Each structure stands twice: as structure tokens, then as C-alpha cells.
Amino acid sequence: MNINQIPIIAIDGTTASGKGTIAYKLSQYFGFNYLNSGALYRLVAYEAMTQGVELDDQAGLIEIAKNIKPIFKDRQVIINGDDVWPIIGTQTYGNPASIVSRIPEVRVAIFDCQRDMIQAPGLVAEGRDMCTNVFTDAKVKMYFDASAEVRAQRRFKDEQEIKSGKTYEQILEEVIMRDERDKNKPVGRLYPTDDALIVDSTDMNRDEVLTACIEWCVKQGITK
Numbered sequence: 232m233n234i235n236q237i238p239i240i241a242i243d244g245t246t247a248s249g250k251g252t253i254a255y256k257l258s259q260y261f262g263f264n265y266l267n268s269g270a271l272y273r274l275v276a277y278e279a280m281t282q283g284v285e286l287d288d289q290a291g292l293i294e295i296a297k298n299i300k301p302i303f304k305d306r307q308v309i310i311n312g313d314d315v316w317p318i319i320g321t322q323t324y325g326n327p328a329s330i331v332s333r334i335p336e337v338r339v340a341i342f343d344c345q346r347d348m349i350q351a352p353g354l355v356a357e358g359r360d361m362c363t364n365v366f367t368d369a370k371v372k373m374y375f376d377a378s379a380e381v382r383a384q385r386r387f388k389d390e391q392e393i394k395s396g397k398t399y400e401q402i403l404e405e406v407i408m409r410d411e412r413d414k415n416k417p418v419g420r421l422y423p424t425d426d427a428l429i430v431d432s433t434d435m436n437r438d439e440v441l442t443a444c445i446e447w448c449v450k451q452g453i454t455k
């Protein structure tokens with residue numbers, strides 16, 4: 232299959248809007264590959280923190296980003312044979328990832344690694360600049376959001392499960408701060424494109440969101 236014919240489903244959205252779960256479920260439904268682009272920024276933050284590189288050391292962070300080459304397999308993010316997603320997927324790396332993602336050269340350094348994921352029979356890619364920057368050629372575009380309160384409530388439930396001890400108010404503040412940072416970056420800022428389906432899941436459950444997304448994809452010509 233010519234690379235230009237490989238269908239791409241691109242999903243952007245705010246933090247805790249549910250895009251990760253739905254993107255993965257869509258990839259399973261259509262039998263497509265799955266890219267969690269946030270994992271790349273989380274990896275840069277993780278490597279920096281492990282290697283003792285400060286989050287304000289731009290040159291150090293850019294160097295790390297140039298050498299990040301994980302293998303994505305299902306939901307796993309594999310580095311040197313180990314799945315690091317259980318570590319980097321936690322809240323500990325969410326905010327640092329958002330900080331490193333503000334550096335334009337970091338974004339450039341991981342661009343090709345994301346485009347390399349375009350492989351038959353198709354790709355579902357989720358993040359903040361999938362529709363607007365990395366996969367502008369995507370056949371299907373979607374933008375996920377929900378009220379900050381509902382997203383904080385969902386995250387609060389997750390945090391209670393892992394007994395993080397954070398209060399709802401703390402989490403709500405983090406969600407609002409992350410939105411602010413993600414939407415106001417010099418490069419790769421989060422915003423919906425005109426051709427994207429806007430999915431506001433404030434009053435929707437996961438199954439309703441998934442059904443709406445599958446319908447939209449099929450309408451745009453995506454087949455199993």
C-alpha cells in the first residue's frame with residue numbers, strides 16, 4: 232500500500248478528556264496501529280529526571296529528544312526491551328511532559344518518529360497537535376473535550392484508586408493549569424481544526440463516545 236493511501240485517524244484533546252482510551256479502542260476496532268504521542272513527551276521528561284537533566288536545560292532536553300526511539304506495541308511503550316508506560320503514564324510525568332513540550336526543537340526532534348508510525352493497514356494517533364501539525368493529512372480528525380470539573384472528577388477517581396492522597400481541588404487546579412499551558416504554547420498549541428468532529432464528553436459515557444467516534448470514522452470512509 233502506498234504510504235499516502237494509509238488511513239490516519241487523528242485525535243487531539245484536553246488532558247483527561249478520554250482521548251487515550253477511545254483512540255486505543257478505535258485502533259482495536261479498525262485493526263489499526265496506535266500512537267500515544269504524549270508518551271514521547273513523557274519519555275523526554277522521564278529520561279531528563281532519571282539522568283539529572285533539569286527541566287530548564289533546553290539543550291539537554293533537545294539532545295534527549297533526538298535520541299528517543301521507543302517501540303509502540305499495543306499500549307506498551309518499550310525502551311531497551313522494557314515497557315515503561317506503567318511508570319511514565321502516571322501523573323508524576325504529566326506536568327513535566329507538558330513543560331518539555333513547550334520547546335519547539337523538542338517537538339521537531341520527535342516529528343519523524345511519529346510519522347514513522349504510518350503503517351498499513353492504518354493509524355490512530357492521539358495527542359495535542361495530531362490534527363494541526365503532525366498528521367494534517369489525516370482522513371479523520373477529532374477534538375475531545377469535557378468540562379474541567381468532569382475531567383478532574385474522572386482523574387480524582389483514578390488517583391483514589393492508586394491512593395495518591397491528592398484532593399479533588401488540587402487535581403482541578405492541575406487540570407486547569409495544564410489546559411492553560413497546552414493551549415498557549417509557542418508551537419504545537421492545542422486547538423480544534425474546522426474539519427474536526429468536536430466530542431464534548433461532559434454528559435456522555437465511554438460507550439456513547441466510542442459509538443459516536445466509530446460512526447464519524449465510517450462516515451469519513453474508514454473501513455475495518
Ligand code: DC
Nearest residue numbers: 268269270272328329332358359360
Ligand atoms: O496526553 P498526555 O497527557 O500524555 O500528554 C502529556 C503532555 O505532553 C501534554 O500536557 C502536552 C504534551 N503533548 C504535546 O505537547 N503534544 C502532543 N501531541 C502530545 C502531548
